[in-house]
Amino acid sequence: MMNQGDDPTGGTAGEQGRGAWLAGLLVFLALGVMPLVGLAQDVPAASATAYRDIPGLGSRNMVWVVAQLHLLLAGFVLGVPIFAWLCEIVGWKTGEKRYDKLAKEFTKLLTSSYATTALFGGILLFLLIGFYPKLMNYLADVFFPSFIVYCLLFLVETATLYLYWYGWDAMQDSKKGLHLFLGFLLNVFAFFIMIVPNSWATFQASPVVISEGTDLQRAWAATWNPTWWPVNIHRLIANVVLGGYICGAYAGIRYLSAKNEEEREHYDWMGYVGNFIGVFGLLPLPFAGYWLMREIYQYNQQMGITLMGGFLSWLFILQAMLIGVLFLGSNYYFWLGITHRIPGSEVKYRKPMMAMLIILLLCLGVWMTPHSLVASLEEARKMGGTHHPLLGVFGVMSAKMTVANLMILVTFMSFIMYWRAGKEETATWAKVARSLMGGVLGVAAIVVIVLGVWGYFVPAIVRINYFSVAQVLIVLFVMLTITPLTALLLRSAKTTTEMVWGKMPPRAGYALVLNAVMVILLMTLMGYARSSSRVHWHIYGVMRDSSQYAYSPALGYAAAFMSLNTFLFCMLVAFIFWVATMGDKAKANDAGGKGHGAQGTLPAMAGGAPALDERK
Amino acid sequence: MKGGVFLKPAILIVGVYVFLKIVLPLFTAPLPASLIFLYLALTTTGIVIFATLSGPSTDAFFGPIVRFLTGEGQGGAAQGARIAVLLLFPVLVGWQTYTSTAPSDQPPAENRTIHPAPPGEYTGLSNPVPNTPENVMTGKGLYAAFCSPCHGGNFDGKGPASRGFNPPPANFSDPTTIAMLQESYLFWRIKKGGVGLPIEGMPWKSAMPRWEVELPDEWIWKIIMGEYDGAHQKPRTWE
16 A cells, blocks of 8 residues: 555546546435435434443543544544645645655655544444434434535545545646646545534534424534534644644654655655644634634533633643643744754844743743632632732733734744745845834734733623734734735845755754644643533533533543543554555665765664754 | 853743742732742743754753763762762652652642633523613612622722631622623622532632522622622623
């Protein structure tokens, strides 16, 4: 399997023919099945069993692990095609072969993860049907039409993926346009594959149940529930982040174990791209999360407070910590890129980096300060409650939104700094442009802070609907003005120092791995928050959980499961990647026999690349 | 000897500690240890990140540490110090383990949730009493009679009876109390009081009386209006 991609697949025409045939069949199937949907009503009522369990393991625990692994795999599988396709476009537009190669490498990881994702989906389905017959019966009753749609989507997605992957080399030249179109289709189908099950999960949290109407109308109403789109958008972005950071980690590990200069250069660059994609997705993520929380709170005060002020609010302190590490890790990687890939730039950038670091840490300090503090009796008495008179103000949304926006700004500027490093702007208006950018940035930061402080003195709804939105728009405005301006500036700039790839120290590779682990932990954490915010309901307000597991586990217990899931997922991914790249390794070893320069053949991880830690 | 590279970080950490532990409490309540620990951890992270930004700075920072720990070309005092560290480290770990497991008369740290989720039956309610100046006035009058002894005539939580309670009566003019909540939430809190809180709100820790016996619902809604008006706050709404 892993080697086939490198063999030219014969007969493109045949391939295409088959594709068209398959697509036709699917459309036919879709039309054929739809009328059957109506028959669903005639199915006799469910058996009396409401729950099954596996003693010792516990049904909830098993579903927890399998569902989380499925979701993580799915996130990866849906995120990667987005930027694989974008990379392919970049490669095609610029004619730079390395982008095409990178896109292909991403897609290789994709094909091998795809089957595992489906496998876990299958296991999850069997477990759900087995453990929760009553609930599943209800959901099937509401959602049967979308079950069918889902299956069809899966068929077309699989077919498209195979065509996209196996046709890569065959469609390289004259048929590149078609291949790109396939990539586009792949993403469209993938998007629908994500949002259809999202409707089932969000229905459980914010159900819309209508009693009259046809099956299709009922399913449609249930699908368009209040949290459906917020979750769709949030997950879409998060998948890109997950995909980016995992590819970054993959590159990091390959970099650490690289045995020759060429590999080191390639994986250094791939790590850079992965980190860039991760950061790129990370920037809008807090906005999307904020919107989601707002919709939840508005939908139901109880659920909103359970998450943000009640017993789940501690999860958001953990979340702040993980996101903080992610921001720090990503910026650290950018900065290491500046000091190591652009020789001699350290002196110039040390001060700005320090300033950015300090801002990030201050913001993080605010973000991580909880509203209700952990305090001993003695301390609480002195503070007058678990709510500090001064620092307590950091505990609420106005402060959190403000620092999140500032951290996004800083990270964006890290990237701009990286982009401009080693180049000298020659345009006559460079000076004006630079001060303009500085001005925009400074004003934006001040306005964001002012709005944040002012937010305490206006009614909640004004803050939520106007101030927070304004903050987000300001940050977006900064990005949308500075990016094209920088691009324009750099068009005429002359490069003073060439970027050298493959010179990053080992800790850069480890930073990439750390980022990936943080994202995975973050997703397991928020996955828990999402499902436990329903508290003792299977379907909020509609179907109660009457099993023996109708309680919220202690946070420590939950945290242990999050770690377990993260660990298992990392192992799975490592295994999949290992299998997928076994072929390359064998080839590289063949080639390696001929000797690859004077560099030691020990990987950097094993301390075999002292040159990477060289003193400049 | 190698004081140079470590001097600034050390000053920074000590400075942050002194600021949080001694300077800040001059102006406000002392910070709990958990928060000081958090901020110090962030400071340390920053130092490590900054020190490892480039090859030379990493060497300058970790070189002496590594050399000290590996004992490379050391003798005399340095060697002695190294052995001392070697011995002290396990002792430190042991001491830490002991203090965290030994029984003590200190009650465990608390994480009382200030705003736990309300019961479902209250979440959809809206204030049935029209917001007229008379109703607001009536509400303020009722507030003055029933609530101000604890929550204060100025709605600041500093009523004459407030000093005896831990946690203290809520300060309604603080933007992080009622301004974040919907009216229905207050209705629940006033009706059911401290004992009506769910377990994460530590119902045994609140002196807030349950008013459902003394006050009819309509009065409670009026008090809510008077309370927001008096504290110059607006309830959370969605339009």
